Amino acid sequence: MSVAHKDLHSKLTLGGLLVSLGIIYGDIGTSPLYVMKAILGNHIINAEIVLGGISCVFWTLTLQTTIKYVLITLSADNHGEGGIFALYALVKKTKIRWLIVPAIIGGSALLADGIITPPISVSSAVEGVRTYYPEINTIPIVIGILLILFTIQQFGTKLVGKFFAPMMLIWFTMLAVLGGIQIFNHTEVLQAINPYYAYKLLSIHPDGFFVLGFVFLCTTGAEALYSDMGHCGRKNIRISWIFVKIALILNYFGQGAYLIHHEGETLASLGGKNGNPFYLIMADWFQPIGIVIATLAAVIASQALISGSFTLINEAMRLNFWPKAKIKYPTELKGQLYIPSINWLLFFGCVGIVLHFEESSNMEHAYGLAIILCMIMTTLLLNFYLIMKRVKWFLYVPLITIYLVIEFSFLAANITKFSEGGYVTLCIAIVLISIMTIWYLAKKINKAYTKIVKIEDYKKVLVELSADLTIPKYATHLVYMTNAGRVDEIEEKVMYSILQKRPKRADIYWFVHVNILSEPYKTEYKVTEILKDDLYRVDFNLGFREPTKINLMFREVLKDMVKNGEVDITSRYESLNKNNILGDFKFVLSEKFLSNDSDLLWHEKLVMNTYFFIKKLSLSEERAFGLDSSSVKIEKFPLVLHAPENIGLTRIK
Numbered sequence: 339m340s341v342a343h344k345d346l347h348s349k350l351t352l353g354g355l356l357v358s359l360g361i362i363y364g365d366i367g368t369s370p371l372y373v374m375k376a377i378l379g380n381h382i383i384n385a386e387i388v389l390g391g392i393s394c395v396f397w398t399l400t401l402q403t404t405i406k407y408v409l410i411t412l413s414a415d416n417h418g419e420g421g422i423f424a425l426y427a428l429v430k431k432t433k434i435r436w437l438i439v440p441a442i443i444g445g446s447a448l449l450a451d452g453i454i455t456p457p458i459s460v461s462s463a464v465e466g467v468r469t470y471y472p473e474i475n476t477i478p479i480v481i482g483i484l485l486i487l488f489t490i491q492q493f494g495t496k497l498v499g500k501f502f503a504p505m506m507l508i509w510f511t512m513l514a515v516l517g518g519i520q521i522f523n524h525t526e527v528l529q530a531i532n533p534y535y536a537y538k539l540l541s542i543h544p545d546g547f548f549v550l551g552f553v554f555l556c557t558t559g560a561e562a563l564y565s566d567m568g569h570c571g572r573k574n575i576r577i578s579w580i581f582v583k584i585a586l587i588l589n590y591f592g593q594g595a596y597l598i599h600h601e602g603e604t605l606a607s608l609g610g611k612n613g614n615p616f617y618l619i620m621a622d623w624f625q626p627i628g629i630v631i632a633t634l635a636a637v638i639a640s641q642a643l644i645s646g647s648f649t650l651i652n653e654a655m656r657l658n659f660w661p662k663a664k665i666k667y668p669t670e671l672k673g674q675l676y677i678p679s680i681n682w683l684l685f686f687g688c689v690g691i692v693l694h695f696e697e698s699s700n701m702e703h704a705y706g707l708a709i710i711l712c713m714i715m716t717t718l719l720l721n722f723y724l725i726m727k728r729v730k731w732f733l734y735v736p737l738i739t740i741y742l743v744i745e746f747s748f749l750a751a752n753i754t755k756f757s758e759g760g761y762v763t764l765c766i767a768i769v770l771i772s773i774m775t776i777w778y779l780a781k782k783i784n785k786a787y788t789k790i791v792k793i794e795d796y797k798k799v800l801v802e803l804s805a806d807l808t809i810p811k812y813a814t815h816l817v818y819m820t821n822a823g824r825v826d827e828i829e830e831k832v833m834y835s836i837l838q839k840r841p842k843r844a845d846i847y848w849f850v851h852v853n854i855l856s857e858p859y860k861t862e863y864k865v866t867e868i869l870k871d872d873l874y875r876v877d878f879n880l881g882f883r884e885p886t887k888i889n890l891m892f893r894e895v896l897k898d899m900v901k902n903g904e905v906d907i908t909s910r911y912e913s914l915n916k917n918n919i920l921g922d923f924k925f926v927l928s929e930k931f932l933s934n935d936s937d938l939l940w941h942e943k944l945v946m947n948t949y950f951f952i953k954k955l956s957l958s959e960e961r962a963f964g965l966d967s968s969s970v971k972i973e974k975f976p977l978v979l980h981a982p983e984n985i986g987l988t989r990i991k
């Protein structure tokens with residue numbers, strides 16, 4: 339780990355703790371808005387269910403969030419960065435190929451969860467208005483808030499971020515005070531700390547096990563917490579979590595204390611259409627203030643997941659799981675990015691969820707099913723990370739087994755939500771899994787059918803071509819982007835383009851290769867002189883979170899080389915050379931299309947046709963590499979898969 343990342347994770351600052359509150363805990367922090375309401379539903383309040391439910395919440399936050407994520411998983415950082423793709427980039431080193439499966443499933447499930455978190459958080463908060471206006475239609479208000487939230491993404495969250503931390507500090511303090519007042523009046527609720535109440539609910543009560551599906555909602559943000567580690571540092575998260583967990587538990591226990599003392603009633607009889615224990619524990623005079631604070635906290639919770647989705651898609655693109663999309667960098671802040679296509683896809687997904695489910699109570703049925711899949715996948719990858727770190731088997735085997743049992747229990751309890759709305763997030767996850775799988779498989783097929791040749795075999799002809807005045811000059815500097823990993827090799831199609839597809843004479847040929855590293859932040863380059871004054875290769879080693887701005891980077895490389903006297907980039911045209919005019923640069927990119935000569939199996943046909951269809955909709959190669967389109971030439975090459983060796987023609991006289 340670099341010094342900067344060591345500092346980030348070992349430094350404990352007041353600013354870091356505040357930023358953690360603003361960025362990390364949005365999803366977990368707003369769970370008291372809907373968890374107890376979901377556990378009770380429309381049933382008559384029963385002290386056993388209330389105590390059992392709170393006991394389950396307490397032990398879920400302790401075992402799942404505190405021990406698994408805050409203590410164990412946060413240790414699995416990839417040069418300071420967290421999240422399921424960062425974890426996959428680490429365990430990829432084990433060379434176990436099937437680990438890509440949990441990575442793709444987990445990443446897709448986390449993205450699917452990102453489409454339902456903003457609607458459920460904002461709806462739960464806004465529905466508090468029904469205390470005063472019971473018949474108000476909250477749907478337009480929720481959509482309006484979501485529209486504002488998604489519109490401001492393009493400006494970056496730096497300015498809004500300054501407002502986030504103090505707001506979340508007020509939110510968690512409010513949670514603690516509201517809960518503390520109720521507990522002070524009814525201390526008997528504290529007996530729910532005893533895990534026996536959780537056991538009693540799960541094993542004895544007829545519907546007890548299915549309550550787990552709603553209990554799980556209290557820990558859904560744990561995965562996002564791991565993804566956002568790079569922004570705040572491990573130590574700041576661990577220390578701030580102590581305050582956050584105390585505030586959450588006080589509020590849950592406070593809601594429980596209130597409910598026990600209203601045994602035999604229903605939430606509807608206590609609070610009408612908006613019978614939410616979160617608002618019921620507030621004094622009447624405080625409710626309007628509570629609704630405003632809750633709505634702002636819900637918006638911040640949504641913001642955390644939207645930012646996390648951008649980071650996740652950016653990593654997926656770098657790992658070849660996702661089509662190239664336009665990325666903007668709205669601020670100078672490291673890791674701060676904005677992907678317009680994903681932003682508006684998420685927005686329309688969120689609006690669709692709001693219009694489909696209408697009420698937050700209906701969304702609770704769909705929430706949690708996708709994210710539990712993500713947690714199971716993280717546990718599987720974590721198992722291989724612990725093996726890689728040479729942790730003793732008698733330590734990691736029981737640990738991973740316990741978490742798989744807990745998470746599969748949550749999955750079994752959440753399966754009942756499938757027909758009640760869970761199918762929505764699962765369908766979204768399946769679409770995302772399909773896109774990632776097709777993109778990855780197509781890239782593999784592409785690579786397998788790319789013929790690589792030795793540059794050594796072409797040195798002589800390149801020197802002669804460069805000096806052949808009978809061929810019109812194509813450019814002073816001709817630059818080819820290459821995927822060949824070795825410096826002494828090049829794709830056959832590049833040589834075909836230079837020598838046969840209209841021979842291209844240039845004074846200097848450049849081969850540029852971009853190597854995406856399994857660590858997040860690194861910008862290095864290496865220059866290899868293959869033929870003095872004729873052929874050079876530049877290798878860029880970029881972290882998987884770094885922007886790919888080849889135009890700017892290549893210019894910087896040239897500046898360094900000119901300064902060191904390694905290359906002369908002035909024009910070779912006599913009149914221009916005399917006047918010290920810089921030579922022209924031409925980039926050549928090859929775009930493949932599926933040849934009609936390909937003889938494909940049905941699944942290959944499905945993968946490749948879908949891949950080329952998605953490719954048409956995604957960002958073009960030159961824009962993805964950050965190249966100036968005026969200096970780029972796109973050449974189309976047929977991709978021939980399984981070409982028939984013998985057509986069987988017969989010559990006749």
